[in-house]
Amino acid sequence: MESWPLLSLITFLPLVGAAFILTIRAEPAIEARNARYVALWTSLITFVLSLFVWFGFERGTAAFQFVEKVTWLPAFGISYHMGVDGISMMFVLLSTFLTPICILASWEAITHRVKEYMVAFLVLETFMVGMFCALDVVPFYIFFEGVLIPMFLIIGVWGGTRRVYSAFKFFLYTFAGSVLMLLAILGIYFQTGTTDIPTLLAGAEIPRSMQMWLWLAFFASFAVKIPMWPVHTWLPDAHVEAPTAGSVVLAGVLLKMGAYGFLRFSVPILPEATAFFAPLVFALSVVAVIYTSLVALAQEDMKKLIAYSSVAHMGFVTAGIFTLNQQGMEGAIFQMLSHGIVSAALFLVVGVIYDRIHTRLIDKYGGLADRMPNYAVIFMVFMLASVGLPGTSGFVGEFLVIVGTFQVNTTVALLIATGMVLGAAYMLYLYRRAIFGKLTKQHLMAITDVSLREKAMFAPMIVLVLWMGIYPVSFLEVMSASVDNLITNYEAAMAAQDAPSLAALWPSG
Amino acid sequence: MTYDLAAIAPELFLLLSAVALLMLGVFRGARATGEVLTLAVLASVVTFALVWLGPSHETVAFGGLFVRDGFAAFMKGLILVGTAVSLVLSWRFIERENMARFEFPVLMLFATVGMMMMVSAHDLISLYMGLELQSLSLYVIAAFRRDSERSTEAGLKYFVLGALSSGMLLYGSSLVYGFAGTTNFADLARIFGELTAAGEAPKLGTIVGIVFITAGLAFKISAVPFHMWTPDVYEGAPTPVTAFFATAPKAAAAGLLTRVLMGPFGDLVAEWQQIVVVIAVLSMGLGAFAAINQQNIKRLMAYSSIGHLGYALVGLAAGTEAGVRGVAAYMAIYLIMNLGTFAVILCMRQNDRMVESIDDLRGLSRTHPAMALAMAIFMFSMTGLPPLAGFFAKFYVFMAAVEAGLYILAVIGVLTSVVAAFYYLRIVKVMYFDEPGEGFDRPFGRELSLVMGVTGAVILFFFAFPTPVLDGAQVAATALTGG
Numbered sequence: 001m002e003s004w005p006l007l008s009l010i011t012f013l014p015l016v017g018a019a020f021i022l023t024i025r026a027e028p029a030i031e032a033r034n035a036r037y038v039a040l041w042t043s044l045i046t047f048v049l050s051l052f053v054w055f056g057f058e059r060g061t062a063a064f065q066f067v068e069k070v071t072w073l074p075a076f077g078i079s080y081h082m083g084v085d086g087i088s089m090m091f092v093l094l095s096t097f098l099t100p101i102c103i104l105a106s107w108e109a110i111t112h113r114v115k116e117y118m119v120a121f122l123v124l125e126t127f128m129v130g131m132f133c134a135l136d137v138v139p140f141y142i143f144f145e146g147v148l149i150p151m152f153l154i155i156g157v158w159g160g161t162r163r164v165y166s167a168f169k170f171f172l173y174t175f176a177g178s179v180l181m182l183l184a185i186l187g188i189y190f191q192t193g194t195t196d197i198p199t200l201l202a203g204a205e206i207p208r209s210m211q212m213w214l215w216l217a218f219f220a221s222f223a224v225k226i227p228m229w230p231v232h233t234w235l236p237d238a239h240v241e242a243p244t245a246g247s248v249v250l251a252g253v254l255l256k257m258g259a260y261g262f263l264r265f266s267v268p269i270l271p272e273a274t275a276f277f278a279p280l281v282f283a284l285s286v287v288a289v290i291y292t293s294l295v296a297l298a299q300e301d302m303k304k305l306i307a308y309s310s311v312a313h314m315g316f317v318t319a320g321i322f323t324l325n326q327q328g329m330e331g332a333i334f335q336m337l338s339h340g341i342v343s344a345a346l347f348l349v350v351g352v353i354y355d356r357i358h359t360r361l362i363d364k365y366g367g368l369a370d371r372m373p374n375y376a377v378i379f380m381v382f383m384l385a386s387v388g389l390p391g392t393s394g395f396v397g398e399f400l401v402i403v404g405t406f407q408v409n410t411t412v413a414l415l416i417a418t419g420m421v422l423g424a425a426y427m428l429y430l431y432r433r434a435i436f437g438k439l440t441k442q443h444l445m446a447i448t449d450v451s452l453r454e455k456a457m458f459a460p461m462i463v464l465v466l467w468m469g470i471y472p473v474s475f476l477e478v479m480s481a482s483v484d485n486l487i488t489n490y491e492a493a494m495a496a497q498d499a500p501s502l503a504a505l506w507p508s509g
Numbered sequence: 510m511t512y513d514l515a516a517i518a519p520e521l522f523l524l525l526s527a528v529a530l531l532m533l534g535v536f537r538g539a540r541a542t543g544e545v546l547t548l549a550v551l552a553s554v555v556t557f558a559l560v561w562l563g564p565s566h567e568t569v570a571f572g573g574l575f576v577r578d579g580f581a582a583f584m585k586g587l588i589l590v591g592t593a594v595s596l597v598l599s600w601r602f603i604e605r606e607n608m609a610r611f612e613f614p615v616l617m618l619f620a621t622v623g624m625m626m627m628v629s630a631h632d633l634i635s636l637y638m639g640l641e642l643q644s645l646s647l648y649v650i651a652a653f654r655r656d657s658e659r660s661t662e663a664g665l666k667y668f669v670l671g672a673l674s675s676g677m678l679l680y681g682s683s684l685v686y687g688f689a690g691t692t693n694f695a696d697l698a699r700i701f702g703e704l705t706a707a708g709e710a711p712k713l714g715t716i717v718g719i720v721f722i723t724a725g726l727a728f729k730i731s732a733v734p735f736h737m738w739t740p741d742v743y744e745g746a747p748t749p750v751t752a753f754f755a756t757a758p759k760a761a762a763a764g765l766l767t768r769v770l771m772g773p774f775g776d777l778v779a780e781w782q783q784i785v786v787v788i789a790v791l792s793m794g795l796g797a798f799a800a801i802n803q804q805n806i807k808r809l810m811a812y813s814s815i816g817h818l819g820y821a822l823v824g825l826a827a828g829t830e831a832g833v834r835g836v837a838a839y840m841a842i843y844l845i846m847n848l849g850t851f852a853v854i855l856c857m858r859q860n861d862r863m864v865e866s867i868d869d870l871r872g873l874s875r876t877h878p879a880m881a882l883a884m885a886i887f888m889f890s891m892t893g894l895p896p897l898a899g900f901f902a903k904f905y906v907f908m909a910a911v912e913a914g915l916y917i918l919a920v921i922g923v924l925t926s927v928v929a930a931f932y933y934l935r936i937v938k939v940m941y942f943d944e945p946g947e948g949f950d951r952p953f954g955r956e957l958s959l960v961m962g963v964t965g966a967v968i969l970f971f972f973a974f975p976t977p978v979l980d981g982a983q984v985a986a987t988a989l990t991g992g
Binding site: 156180 | 893904919931
């Protein structure tokens, strides 16, 4: 497959599918059915193609692979440059893996304007995959921002009652952050004369004072996207109002874009600023982990609860990235992947009962285990993975992050570990209220267990959660060389100049 | 002399065509309107070809009054596209709205000749002549529906404020002449260049003159604080005329302002930069905030264009070659987005009457999906979202601003674009999220669908083929800054 532009194929194949769906003209029912099948098959083929990347990827090297480079805007030296390394490769797979699941999840839930919905999802997939593959800052930004258009429409057209408010909030928050990033990108371009990411990674050498401003501009964008406390408020709204599949892709992939940005830009290109601001990120992460866990504990709406738990889990990720050691960073990336599957699955789990009863209020449920034993098992697996039970994917990520944090600052490690306890509390509480107890509520008496389609959705996710929990090496070995390289470069840059840090002002933990 | 005539061949051709069409109209009466309109479109297309095919090297003609260079050619291309498409857009409108008179296309052509003169002006006197030819024609076109109160009001308002701005421009020119002793751009550039090289500051009177000239031209591009006429004129003028106002004259005035500031006053960047920065910030801010509450789509487009010119001025504020390139590229993309948007607005007819409220677009994605898609593309593009063309437009001007070290201006610019995003999104929201209303009269007319389709495709696929516009803008910038 070496000669094939594999990454471009994966990126743009969904667009071809979308264009094809647009040409479908038939009676409404047939049109909707055809659109569903075209979307499903397109996304499945895309996923199969992305498996070639997984198997063809050479482990143990930090180099970019499957590289494609075409001149695009020669006047500025901007090129269409694609490639993956150990960090980005698995996110490409995560995106291609979740898209067919999203389409399956929308199979019956979406009944009006199916054609447009499927087009929006396929376009979204193109932008997501493209963002993780882009090796030039300008295409990266284009994909990063482009995501807003389909997501805005998905929330706004197919969302719940407050969809307009949520769609606007989502759009404006994210847009405000990312325009500042655009300026930072331009700043980097004029400082270094290049927009090529590998060149920038090899040593950008930006003066310290400028790094600070650029870092803050990037931070504005990524912090909103992750989202970090206190700019997380768009997330619960967006999640609650988005259709199930929208929540899935939002939690599964879109939240990872911010953290990926930290790994790709902030840490390697702006090392001094990263060291300077690391305590800030730790502080915000700790607040995110503890505060949003407590908020989650008080939620009555299932989707909102999972949304807040997402913020808490992403707090682990940001803390892990800024430990800047092997365990912490690998833990953060692992946690991102794990959260990408687990929280996506939890939204699907909520979607299953929402499709049946049309409410998300926890109080309206109870005793579901009686009527829906299979459902209870599926829910339990993902609930425990979210809690971080050993043997599931959640454990590995959180454990590594805590190990990494412990080496840097014991106080932060202690506080973050508290988050794990709180996480167990709100998830188990949710599970008890929804699944256990006596089945007394009238409207639940006729509820049906998961269908074959839903099982097909959950089966691969359960396999992955257990695989990642029991044998994490197959994922860690992919990323370790790249992470190692990232840390080596970072330390080399830091050794060159002995910079003061905010941490110097703090008592060392 | 023959050589001089060759330099103005496109203008000459267009002027003669306009005169010929006027004769045709006079002798054949109102029956000839359709023919005149068709021939006017044809004349603009031929003129476009003449500009396109003409030699690209710089030629100064008529004793330094007129210059033909890459910058002028690029801007003339934009102007002619704006004119031709606006003429096409007015096709059905003038018949339906009972304003089918042959003077209409002829006046548009005269205005266009004026605009072409403006961007080719090489002397303050020829600048003024071009500007007045344009303005006087536009005043009449704005008030073309003389039985309509709003149209007449628009024309009068435009005339009074336009006359004021012309006065300011003239006053500024006379001051510059008084202190520098010449009105020729090349001589002015030489004088100020020598002055700067000698390390002397220009005389106060010169600066006052520059301020007045800038203010006069800022009126024409409707930059804040000289924007007051814009919303009323946009709303009052017949819609195809508004489309014309929003495109060709804006490109011409932006081109003229760029030429004046970068040409004769190019060495006085330090003196005028702060003015342009302030105007840009105010325009972007007002364009973003004032549009939020608008209910009439034409008024909204007026504020939107104020904002967009603010962004274009960000490029000019940089005062560099990259800045000029940014302005040129911005105007090109702005022009296409606006033509497309006005094509959509012209389709907004219910029960054989134009409707102009944003609310009338509700549920458009259900009633007219293709039209909604086109409008959504334009709105997202105006927001500046990649991968649409509007993003590249903003990218280039901000690139110039960052390169020139105008960080605060750039930050204000991107933040106002977030505010502006709100009202562009509101239109998308009305079209996609709301329940459908009555729907619009069909058929729209092929020419409107064609304009929508072509402009929409250009905006959508710009990322794949950015080079023609960007190279053109680069050539224009190089021609102007001589770099």
